[in-house]
Amino acid sequence: MSKRHPVIAVTGSSGAGTSTVKRAFEHIFHRESIKPVIIEGDSYHRYNRVEMKAAMKKAAEAGNNHFSHFGPEANLFDKIEETFRAYGESGTGKKRYYLHSDEEAAEHNSRLGSALKAGEFTPWEDIPEGTDLLFYEGLHGGVRDGEIDAGRFVDLLIGVVPIVNLEWIQKIHRDKAERGYAPEATVETILRRMPDYVRYITPQFSHTDINFQRVPLVDTSNPFIARDIPTPDESLVIIRFKDPAKFNVDFSYLLAMLQGSFMSRRNDLVVPGGKMGFAMEIILGPIIDRMLAERD
Numbered sequence: 001m002s003k004r005h006p007v008i009a010v011t012g013s014s015g016a017g018t019s020t021v022k023r024a025f026e027h028i029f030h031r032e033s034i035k036p037v038i039i040e041g042d043s044y045h046r047y048n049r050v051e052m053k054a055a056m057k058k059a060a061e062a063g064n065n066h067f068s069h070f071g072p073e074a075n076l077f078d079k080i081e082e083t084f085r086a087y088g089e090s091g092t093g094k095k096r097y098y099l100h101s102d103e104e105a106a107e108h109n110s111r112l113g114s115a116l117k118a119g120e121f122t123p124w125e126d127i128p129e130g131t132d133l134l135f136y137e138g139l140h141g142g143v144r145d146g147e148i149d150a151g152r153f154v155d156l157l158i159g160v161v162p163i164v165n166l167e168w169i170q171k172i173h174r175d176k177a178e179r180g181y182a183p184e185a186t187v188e189t190i191l192r193r194m195p196d197y198v199r200y201i202t203p204q205f206s207h208t209d210i211n212f213q214r215v216p217l218v219d220t221s222n223p224f225i226a227r228d229i230p231t232p233d234e235s236l237v238i239i240r241f242k243d244p245a246k247f248n249v250d251f252s253y254l255l256a257m258l259q260g261s262f263m264s265r266r267n268d269l270v271v272p273g274g275k276m277g278f279a280m281e282i283i284l285g286p287i288i289d290r291m292l293a294e295r296d
Contacts, residue, residue: 009141041138049119
């Protein structure tokens, strides 16, 4: 961990809603004129899109029907840890991009003078000098596997953890809307990933500094037939602080600022779902300000 070069990681499963936290951080960075280096978890996959399909097929032929993006075989866990360590020590390191779409490919091809396609990676390049902090958003910000422990080099580790039925509903609807996947195909993906989900995704949330868990207030008992995603106003968000004293959390202030909020345990704050983004900003903004002030 580093005071001079802070590392912040947001970790959550596919469909968990980590993009909501990312937007909250973007607002904080813009408001406070903070210059982050942003690292996307997908850039640490071991295989590009074509290679991953081939690797999955090969694994299935060998009797492994659970090969997934959640596990170590398909990721570079050591490079995640190394990136966090190197940045914390010196504010430098390497990064690359996974190109999710043709639009992203065109943007980076223009920058690099390359001819990369969607589903491929850009080459590794140096993290630019002069950044204020590293911000990671992806699946494995706090991953542990054998001697690898990425979270030990993170100064602020945040989990985004909707209850699992809601997570599945969000994934099914997102995959259909954004990627054109049939719900049946997404369910197959969920089943294939389950062993790695249990071993490598869920354990991270025991080590996070703060968890944001959205809980719907409507029936989600069968997520595979849900016609829509519960709205924020149909939800509550449980915000769990592992060690409130570590970040000087003022619960009285938060309760006053977040109308309708209450404490369910000594370190669990419950807020209306529609106030999740606001809650993130008033909780995380002061923490980041203190981090940057302590660099000097």
